[in-house]
Amino acid sequence: MALTWPANTPGLGLAAQRVAKRIEMFTEGKIKIKVYGAGELVPAFESFNAASAGDIEMYQGAEYYWQGHHKAFNFFTTVPFGLTGSEHYAWINFGGGQELWDELSAQFNLKGFANAWTGVQMGGWFRKEINKLDDLKGLKFRMPGIGGEVLRRLGVAVVNLPAAEIFPALQSGTIDGSEWVGPWNDTMFGFYKIAKYYYAAGFHEPGTVGSFGINKKTWDGLTDTEREMITTVMQAEGQWQTSEFRARDLAALNKLVDEHGVQLRSFTNEMYREFGRLSGEVVRDMASQDPLTKRVYESYAGFRKGAISLSKIQEGKYLRARELPFKWA
Amino acid sequence: MALTWPANTPGLGLAAQRVAKRIEMFTEGKIKIKVYGAGELVPAFESFNAASAGDIEMYQGAEYYWQGHHKAFNFFTTVPFGLTGSEHYAWINFGGGQELWDELSAQFNLKGFANAWTGVQMGGWFRKEINKLDDLKGLKFRMPGIGGEVLRRLGVAVVNLPAAEIFPALQSGTIDGSEWVGPWNDTMFGFYKIAKYYYAAGFHEPGTVGSFGINKKTWDGLTDTEREMITTVMQAEGQWQTSEFRARDLAALNKLVDEHGVQLRSFTNEMYREFGRLSGEVVRDMASQDPLTKRVYESYAGFRKGAISLSKIQEGKYLRARELPFKWA
Numbered sequence: 052m053a054l055t056w057p058a059n060t061p062g063l064g065l066a067a068q069r070v071a072k073r074i075e076m077f078t079e080g081k082i083k084i085k086v087y088g089a090g091e092l093v094p095a096f097e098s099f100n101a102a103s104a105g106d107i108e109m110y111q112g113a114e115y116y117w118q119g120h121h122k123a124f125n126f127f128t129t130v131p132f133g134l135t136g137s138e139h140y141a142w143i144n145f146g147g148g149q150e151l152w153d154e155l156s157a158q159f160n161l162k163g164f165a166n167a168w169t170g171v172q173m174g175g176w177f178r179k180e181i182n183k184l185d186d187l188k189g190l191k192f193r194m195p196g197i198g199g200e201v202l203r204r205l206g207v208a209v210v211n212l213p214a215a216e217i218f219p220a221l222q223s224g225t226i227d228g229s230e231w232v233g234p235w236n237d238t239m240f241g242f243y244k245i246a247k248y249y250y251a252a253g254f255h256e257p258g259t260v261g262s263f264g265i266n267k268k269t270w271d272g273l274t275d276t277e278r279e280m281i282t283t284v285m286q287a288e289g290q291w292q293t294s295e296f297r298a299r300d301l302a303a304l305n306k307l308v309d310e311h312g313v314q315l316r317s318f319t320n321e322m323y324r325e326f327g328r329l330s331g332e333v334v335r336d337m338a339s340q341d342p343l344t345k346r347v348y349e350s351y352a353g354f355r356k357g358a359i360s361l362s363k364i365q366e367g368k369y370l371r372a373r374e375l376p377f378k379w380a
Numbered sequence: 381m382a383l384t385w386p387a388n389t390p391g392l393g394l395a396a397q398r399v400a401k402r403i404e405m406f407t408e409g410k411i412k413i414k415v416y417g418a419g420e421l422v423p424a425f426e427s428f429n430a431a432s433a434g435d436i437e438m439y440q441g442a443e444y445y446w447q448g449h450h451k452a453f454n455f456f457t458t459v460p461f462g463l464t465g466s467e468h469y470a471w472i473n474f475g476g477g478q479e480l481w482d483e484l485s486a487q488f489n490l491k492g493f494a495n496a497w498t499g500v501q502m503g504g505w506f507r508k509e510i511n512k513l514d515d516l517k518g519l520k521f522r523m524p525g526i527g528g529e530v531l532r533r534l535g536v537a538v539v540n541l542p543a544a545e546i547f548p549a550l551q552s553g554t555i556d557g558s559e560w561v562g563p564w565n566d567t568m569f570g571f572y573k574i575a576k577y578y579y580a581a582g583f584h585e586p587g588t589v590g591s592f593g594i595n596k597k598t599w600d601g602l603t604d605t606e607r608e609m610i611t612t613v614m615q616a617e618g619q620w621q622t623s624e625f626r627a628r629d630l631a632a633l634n635k636l637v638d639e640h641g642v643q644l645r646s647f648t649n650e651m652y653r654e655f656g657r658l659s660g661e662v663v664r665d666m667a668s669q670d671p672l673t674k675r676v677y678e679s680y681a682g683f684r685k686g687a688i689s690l691s692k693i694q695e696g697k698y699l700r701a702r703e704l705p706f707k708w709a
Contacts, residue, residue: 073612287611305686358626368580379681
């Protein structure tokens with residue numbers, strides 16, 4: 052298994068090692084999985100081609116990394132103003148998502164599995180306050196993928212940089228700001244030392260769910276029990292590590308605010324509306340490019356409509372009520 | 381394994397059967413689990429005593445059913461105005477929750493596992509609109525447990541009825557309203573035929589997570605591999621079935637509104653504040669009864685504080701932004 056990040060990456064890298072260990076343990080050593088960090092066996096983003104060709108059996112990453120191979124992969128990670136992670140799992144498991152994903156992956160001789168949700172991603176780190184859409188114009192900001200395209204349409208000078216290059220670029224002033232993941236992961240890179248304004252929620256990656264991929268010929272050659280074991284291990288990892296993100300994020304957030312003087316900010320409703328309108332535009336543009344992407348989009352968008360009706364009165368309404376001023380503890 | 385509901389209960393009953401099947405498959409038949417619905421082997425709420433005594437090896441239920449044995453069990457399902465399910469898993473897995481649960485369960489010769497989150501539960505079905513706290517006074521309403529105690533302090537004539545008795549009681553006018561779970565589960569009982577006003581979100585069960593329990597002597601006698609297999613199967617079931625609740629709830633909600641003329645309503649902020657204040661009072665009263673319940677409460681309340689800070693700027697803020705009027709699909 053080749054990872055798209057270092058093998059010892061907190062959370063994600065350990066998840067790959069745990070998956071490997073459990074599969075080996077459950078099959079009594081019949082299946083042994085050796086975990087390689089990004090670049091150890093193949094470069095990070097070559098793991099897709101390598102697993103597709105059967106040079107390796109598995110990768111761990113995020114499906115939107117493969118959008119150069121097919122645009123539809125974006126929907127199996129997240130899209131701007133799309134589903135939250137909880138809604139995403141519901142779409143994958145019970146809304147037809149996995150079937151579409153299987154159809155897409157089979158074209159590349161792969162079988163994909165959902166991994167953990169990172170939480171609703173943060174809007175990113177800014178050196179100065181952003182109070183209106185105009186404040187974004189000309190800003191040099193790091194945001195990859197189709198979220199970045201939304202910002203580009205708002206006049207942002209969007210750049211994409213790999214993780215390790217973000218901090219130096221912030222420090223030298225090459226960029227004015229950057230998003231990454233969430234409080235836990237962002238803290239490790241020390242962005243708070245340079246950019247003090249931390250915006251949330253982000254609009255661009257509400258449901259980022261990672262993935263594992265297995266060479267399809269390898270997968271098809273396994274026994275029923277082995278396939279069920281692997282499926283179970285994958286589902287378990289999704290549950291376990293999603294909760295790890297939540298627990299570590301909340302601890303990290305408190306530390307950022309209390310110990311590092313980070314200022315939490317939120318975009319205005321006027322900004323969110325424009326982010327929303329342009330997110331829809333970008334997603335629809337992408338969906339119109341080929342028939343399979345269009346079918347995936349239609350399934351996703353249909354599920355999203357129902358998910359919004361439900362989340363609005365359940366989780367959304369509850370979280371709002373819980374914020375009201377009353378003594379509980 | 382004895383269930384606290386019928387063995388063919390959609391969702392929950394099938395989960396028990398899937399858990400049993402996977403464990404048997406993975407251990408190549410070394411561990412066989414036979415699933416009995418409520419009353420088939422022991423009465424629903426006797427499964428705790430039976431598993432504790434070793435008369436059976438497992439139960440499936442919800443820990444707050446055991447509050448007669450120890451008040452602290454409430455926190456391992458949910459408490460009024462407490463954690464959401466996503467936050468609950470984070471507390472259990474990474475916030476010290478499982479360790480406290482193990483300490484509590486060991487006193488009863490049991491080992492507990494979290495199962496699926498039902499979603500933020502709905503506030504319930506009412507025959508007429510509830511616009512202010514005064515409208516609740518004298519109302520005969522079905523709500524069990526400590527959520528019911530909150531309503532009692534507001535002058536509601538709270539009753540507790542098992543699932544099957546709710547519909548007839550609504551029909552005959554013995555009760556004015558009832559809560560149950562969420563759109564999917566509620567639809568099966570047909571409450572919408574009598575009470576047209578469906579309130580959400582409920583305050584009383586934001587993070588209801590079901591459970592499995594295993595006799596501790598049985599658990600301790602398993603091999604490391606068997607214990608890891610069972611743990612993995614339990615985690616997987618949590619991920620899988622939580623997403624099933626979400627997917628089926630959103631489909632059921634649309635049907636209730638579009639086909640059955642159900643009117644969705646929400647409590648006012650003034651009402652939520654009072655629900656919140658009294659929820660805190662009831663939870664603190666409960667926590668003060670013995671040292672272990674107090675320790676569990678303190679762990680839970682501490683985690684809740686951080687969880688609110690995070691959910692407020694991430695999921696809460698995002699869900700609010702997504703409700704703004706903009707064209708997406």
